[in-house]
Amino acid sequence: MFAIATKNFVKEVDDGGLLIPVSSLNDNMELLTVVVKHKRSRFWQKPKYLPTDFTLNDLLTGDSPITPTVLDIDFIKYSGTYGGGMEGSVDASFAKVNLNVKGEDSSKLQSSFGSLKKDEVDVPKLMRESKGRVLDMSHSLIQQTKEKQKNVFAIVKERIVTTQPCSVIEVVQQRGLLVGSQVPCLPKVSKILLTENGKLSKDSNVTMEIPPHTTIAYGIIELEIKNDGQFELCVMSGGGFEVDGHSKTSLLCASAPMNNVIQQELEKLKDHFQQLSTLPASTRSSLLHHITGLMQEPAAVCALQNVLDRMCLGKKPSLDNDGLKESQQQSIQAILEVLEQSGAEEPTQSPVLTALHLVVSALEELPDDCLPVLSVCCNPATLQTLELLVQCVSGTREASLSSTALPDDDYEKTGHIFASCNVSLQRDSDVLRVEIKHEPGNYPLILCIAIKSLASLACGC
Structure with missing residues (x-):
């Protein structure tokens, strides 16, 4: 609080x-x-x-x-x-x-x-x-x-x-x-x-x-x-x-169009997405269920991120946050149990732990008003549509409305998710166009990473 x-x-x-x-x-x-x-x-x-x-x-x-x-x-x-x-x-x-x-x-x-x-x-x-x-x-x-x-x-x-x-x-x-x-x-x-x-x-x-x-x-x-x-x-x-x-000096990335940056970064992270999608269906389903539950409150996502940070540094995971609800503590504990069952605690930098750390890192960086709405959209069908929009953001910039197949209420939620991350969706006849706003920060990239990660957990469910 x-x-x-x-x-x-x-x-x-x-x-x-x-x-x-x-x-x-x-x-x-x-x-x-x-x-x-x-x-x-x-x-x-x-x-x-x-x-x-x-x-x-x-x-x-x-x-x-x-x-x-x-x-x-x-x-x-x-x-x-x-x-x-x-x-x-x-x-x-x-x-x-x-x-x-x-x-x-x-x-x-x-x-x-x-x-x-x-x-x-x-x-x-x-x-x-x-x-x-x-x-x-x-x-x-x-x-x-x-x-x-x-x-x-x-x-x-x-x-x-x-x-x-x-x-x-x-x-x-x-x-x-x-x-x-x-x-x-x-x-x-x-x-x-x-x-x-x-x-x-x-x-x-x-x-x-x-x-x-x-x-x-x-x-x-x-x-x-x-x-x-x-x-x-x-x-x-x-x-x-x-x-x-x-x-020490700070290295600044050269200026480049955001859609090119997104495309390059998603290509670098494709092995992590693949690692998530090849987990057993029951493991993916459990992780997605608990993660989307934590997305209702940013503080809970931050707490999970802190736990995974410790694990990636080779330290024993510990949950020390009195501000979390009991249900949130149980969800984080359940995620740790899934990781343990998949052998993610040893070696420390296991592919599963690294891939899950990527998911939560992206979610933690999203705006607070984006997380709860995105959690409602974390079903396989909607995430599949959001993945198509990620392709638009990183490359084509437009898609046919028939391919996205978004009902009006889902379109409203999706519009809110992307708008909170400086991306606008515009309907034009039978085409859905995507425009990245020129705002400071990396929200468009972070959203695309989050969607690709969640969709990898949801695939085949």
């Missing part, structure tokens, strides 16, 4: 800017707190920011701490309500089983942060005071961070702070109807009772009280660190550790 509320706040007040939402109430985001910026393995992934328990002064040699001048500025008074409703139905026929499931979900998240202030370091003065200072390169945090080349040190230069007690409230309503006949055996679903011609309903109302002086967002300035511990504050460019006598 808190992570979603702060993410919504940053999107409203600084979309595309420099503010970073705080993801946990346990993060102690004081000014000059050291933050590790972790650059991800794929260029289209946003970096992750990992706050530490140390400040810049903890890492300096010498006894005199840096005492920066802090500007205390009234920011804004903020209150936001985010909600959405979603309806869906699934008809399925199996041997001796006929099911018709209809559902209607609605949720609302209300964030009342009240009056906010901004604490901001006087950066020019900080640069003067830090000139000539040296970092203790033997410090354990520096040693552990330096080992991983994609890590960069940064410090908090500004933060947005609450000034009064405030709250985050989440209200969820779920309604469902199941009509069935001859149902001798169904997959186990914890804490949900399904009966013939039965109804299912569940409401929840959760309030989180936020104390004053809580940081909800922050800005950073990166450090460029030399081998002898000397460092500079990078006001304009990115930072990093010195390697072989040279400072």
Whole structure:
């Protein structure tokens, strides 16, 4: 809840800017707190920011701490309500089983942060005071961070702070109807009772009280660190550790038409899509079911991504997120069990784990308002149509309406999914045309990767 509320706040007040939402109430985001910026393995992934328990002064040699001048500025008074409703139905026929499931979900998240202030370091003065200072390169945090080349040190230069007690409230309503006949055996679903011609309903109302002086967002300035511990504050460019006598530099991809970039990247990833599509049908079905369930809430997808990140680094998977619902924790655990059964935990970089990591990485990068709608479309027929649209985005730019065969309600959902990722769909007579908008970011590519991955899990189901 808190992570979603702060993410919504940053999107409203600084979309595309420099503010970073705080993801946990346990993060102690004081000014000059050291933050590790972790650059991800794929260029289209946003970096992750990992706050530490140390400040810049903890890492300096010498006894005199840096005492920066802090500007205390009234920011804004903020209150936001985010909600959405979603309806869906699934008809399925199996041997001796006929099911018709209809559902209607609605949720609302209300964030009342009240009056906010901004604490901001006087950066020019900080640069003067830090000139000539040296970092203790033997410090354990520096040693552990330096080992991983994609890590960069940064410090908090500004933060947005609450000034009064405030709250985050989440209200969820779920309604469902199941009509069935001859149902001798169904997959186990914890804490949900399904009966013939039965109804299912569940409401929840959760309030989180936020104390004053809580940081909800922050800005950073990166450090460029030399081998002898000397460092500079990078006001304009990115930072990093010195390697072989040279400072790290960021490599920028050459400008190219987005559809060409998409085509090239999908070609590079085709082995991963193939790996997913060749999994046993029961494995693919289970993974798709649990992943689409998690797509209802971005925080749940992020939690799964964190678990898979640990596994890819050779660490034991652990789920430590009290903000997740019990059903979400169960879904993540079920995914881990499927991976274990397919031998994905050893060796660490198994093809199955790598391919699944790709799916979740793409989903995590999608806009929050795209994920729940995409989850409703995760049935084989609709995903097959979405794959055709991916071909349009990456190449042909148009397709016949007869080949897409989208009903009006599915066309509306599909239009929303693509529009949220800067791609417009336009009907023209019997042709559906696709246009990529010239907006910052890689949303069109990320959406295409997500659709291809989900379609690979759904093929043949």
